[in-house]
């Protein structure tokens with residue numbers, strides 16, 4: 135009995151596990167736990183028979199003075215623990231590096247050239263076949279050197295064992311394996327592989343495990359690292375990362391295409407995942423993918439706070455919030471960028487008509503599409519058509535349009551005379567947005583929560599939306615003045631002996647600053663009053679909603695400091711500060 139092998143874990147595998155756990159913990163979801171657990175189970179179950187065979191046939195061995203003693207099918211427990219901890223570490227690294235990637239963008243439609251829409255991505259099936267041929271070749275070569283019972287035995291055993299798993303994963307998930315950014319695939323394979331090569335070099339030198347001289351080539355990658363060991367760690371990390379990628383590929387198909395999977399579960403069974411992976415790629419909805427692509431690029435261009443927050447959401451809710459943002463942004467821009475009040479009014483009318491037909495269960499989808507294609511500019515169409523209106527009630531959307539109508543009234547009168555008017559306006563343009571975010575969250579994660587509980591949380595969300603809108607107004611006093619708008623209540627201006635036009639002409643100075651602080655005070659009071667409700671949301675949404683709210687409220691905190699940085703007339707939160715805020719609220 136000895137502690138040598140156990141010490142390898144104490145020194146080299148457990149410390150990175152602890153660091154990775156601490157780093158990923160604030161982002162961990164139920165699906166992540168499921169994924170890690172699933173892969174560890176597959177890794178342990180598939181490696182035990184193989185490893186046990188290697189030990190029983192003497193390909194490698196462990197001197198009795200380096201292990202604790204207990205064994206499972208002749209495999210020392212330390213070795214079984216190795217399968218668990220390696221899978222855990224590599225999986226966590228993959229999850230960390232993949233968090234910000236919006237994976238549905240890497241799904242590709244594949245259609246036969248006979249399909250009316252023509253041949254999309256005709257190269258993909260070729261990539262699949264090429265990869266399959268390569269892997270079959272590797273398996274065949276492994277088999278031939280294994281059968282020769284010579285120095286290629288250990289290499290052959292690795293290839294014949296790992297090859298078929300890789301072939302299966304490749305055949306199901308080659309699109310993702312090829313398409314995802316290398317930081318999501320190559321890096322989580324390469325980093326742990328090189329690390330384990332170094333650990334292995336040290337272990338082999340100390341004799342913690344020993345490879346039989348007759349079944350190895352005797353070739354070294356570097357001094358002390360047998361080529362077989364190098365291949366083994368590379369192959370196992372490839373299996374873990376490709377397994378994670380395949381899992382994510384399945385989740386993406388499941389959550390992205392309501393035409394194939396109308397109501398997917400949050401934590402799907404392995405059978406459902408397989409169904410998603412084998413679903414024909416010709417059934418992927420191209421319009422849906424284009425809509426998501428538009429939504430991501432719109433969010434990236436227009437809102438740094440919500441873009442950061444969106445990367446902390448996972449799965450279905452991330453797509454739905456992106457699509458909701460896209461809709462709100464497009465509607466707001468159509469109205470804001472109109473060349474006259476009449477044109478803006480006409481856009482509101484058309485959006486209202488769109489809602490009317492989209493929510494009318496008796497009108498065919500094709501008729502709704504036709505209406506949008508005929509009435510809206512090309513770049514706005516996907517934002518309207520992809521709105522997840524089945525998960526949203528109609529009233530907040532209608533209220534949002536009322537809010538836009540209040541904006542239009544600036545052309546004829548001053549719609550915000552009192553603090554109450556300001557609150558009504560903020561409720562319409564932002565309270566409604568918060569309501570819709572929360573409706574989506576409850577629909578996806580907690581549909582069965584008693585309606586009364588949902589309502590009280592949604593109401594608190596509405597107040598939070600108002601707080602965010604106050605921050606928005608406080609930030610944009612000068613920007614709004616440039617287009618002739620003042621959202622500060624007329625009553626406040628009169629108290630300070632200012633007229634509406636005074637502020638339009640001079641939106642700076644001590645008096646305006648005082649009003650800005652007054653508005654921010656109101657914003658922070660509402661924020662403090664409603665932030666507790668975030669902790670009542672389903673667990674998956676709490677951290678990300680904190681990020682969304684806090685990174686926007688941080689603009690308010692910046693505005694309260696002297697000498698804040700202004701870009702394009704607006705106070706901005708430096709990127710490092712935004713990241714710090716996000717990290718700290720995720721860790722709460």
Ligand SMILES: CC(C)=CCC/C(C)=C/CC/C(C)=C/CC/C(C)=C/[C@@H]1[C@@H](COP(=O)(O)OP(=O)(O)O)[C@]1(C)CC/C=C(\C)CC/C=C(\C)CCC=C(C)C
Pocket residue numbers: 433436437440441443444455456458459462463466563564565567568569571572591592594595596598599602603606664665667668671679682683
């Ligand atoms: C994470 C993620 C992708 C969230 C998406 C949130 C979303 C759908 C935002 C829509 C934004 C939008 C364009 C709305 C149109 C009306 C409008 C302009 C509202 C103002 C937003 C400011 O956006 P921005 O700074 O880009 O706008 P301009 O520069 O003025 O053009 C608003 C200030 C409203 C934002 C309000 C929310 C996102 C609601 C936040 C509250 C919650 C999420 C609920 C909190 C929950 C509880 C229980 C308290």
